[in-house]
Amino acid sequence: MHIHLLQHGPDHGPARLTDWLTSMGHSFTIFHLYDQELTPSVSDSDALIVLDGPDRFIEQPPAWFKAENKLINRYLDGQKPLLGIGLGALWIADALGSVVALGTYPETGWHTIHLAPESPIDLPEQFDAFMWHRYVFSLPDDALPCGGSEAAPLQGFSWDAGRVVGLLCHLEVTQQSIEPLLARHSLEAERRDFLQTEADIRQSPKRFDALAALLDRLLSQWLRPASL
Numbered sequence: 001m002h003i004h005l006l007q008h009g010p011d012h013g014p015a016r017l018t019d020w021l022t023s024m025g026h027s028f029t030i031f032h033l034y035d036q037e038l039t040p041s042v043s044d045s046d047a048l049i050v051l052d053g054p055d056r057f058i059e060q061p062p063a064w065f066k067a068e069n070k071l072i073n074r075y076l077d078g079q080k081p082l083l084g085i086g087l088g089a090l091w092i093a094d095a096l097g098s099v100v101a102l103g104t105y106p107e108t109g110w111h112t113i114h115l116a117p118e119s120p121i122d123l124p125e126q127f128d129a130f131m132w133h134r135y136v137f138s139l140p141d142d143a144l145p146c147g148g149s150e151a152a153p154l155q156g157f158s159w160d161a162g163r164v165v166g167l168l169c170h171l172e173v174t175q176q177s178i179e180p181l182l183a184r185h186s187l188e189a190e191r192r193d194f195l196q197t198e199a200d201i202r203q204s205p206k207r208f209d210a211l212a213a214l215l216d217r218l219l220s221q222w223l224r225p226a227s228l
Helices: 016-023 065-077 087-095 179-184 198-202 206-227
Strands: 002-007 027-032 047-050 082-085 100-115 126-137 143-148 156-159 164-167
Touching: 002 016, 016 027, 016 206, 047 065, 047 087, 065 082, 065 087, 082 087, 087 100, 087 126, 087 156, 087 164, 100 198, 126 206, 164 206
Parallel strands: 002 027, 002 047, 047 082, 082 164
Antiparallel strands: 100 126, 100 143, 143 156, 156 164
16 A cells, blocks of 8 residues: 655654554655645545644644645545544544644643543553643544543544544654654643653653554554455
8 A cells, every 4th residue: 555644844753654654565655745745646645644743733724734634625535544643633633523622731741541432443441652732622523532541531533434543642653753842842840730841751761662562553453444
C-alpha cells in the first residue's frame, strides 16, 4: 500500500510511523504543507494519515487548510482508511460535525488511558501514552469511543467500522522526535494539574519503547481491511 502523510509543522513529524510503514512493506509520501507543498490527490494513495500540528491552527487555520479540509472530506466520503493524530484528529472530528473546543485541562507528558468498553480497537485495557494538546473533541455521530484519560475522557474515536480513526494521544513519538517540541516550548518548572515538566517526560525512556507495540497493534488493525 502507498500511504500519504500530511505534516503541519517542523516540530510535528511522523516519528515512528514511517519506520513502521517501511517495516511492513508499505511505501509513503510526506507532504510538508507548512512549507508550501500542495495537498495530494485521493487517487494517488491507498490511505491518509493527518499528523499533529500547532494548536494555533485551530484558532487561526492556515491558508492551505481549505485544500486540506476538502481532502479530508473526500476521504470521509470514500472508502480508503483515514487516520488523524492530535491536530489531525481534531480536524477530522470537526469535519464529522463534532464540537472542537479548549479542554478543561491541557495535557503534556505521560498520562494513562483507559480503553473504552465499546472500543473496536484491540488495545490494552490501560496503557500510558504521550500527550501534547489543549483542545478536545466531542464524539462524532455514529462513532465509537476508543478510550480516555482523567483530563480528557474522550481520547479517540473510530468511525465507519474502523476505517476512520482519530487520536488525541500519541503512540508514534520517540525520544528523539519530541526534542523539537521540548526545545521550542518551555514547560512549567513545576508539575501542575496534567502538565508535566521536562524532567517528568524524560524520566523513563523505556516508555517510548513501549509505544512501539501499541502503535503496531493500532496501525495493523486500521489498515487490515484495506489490505485484504
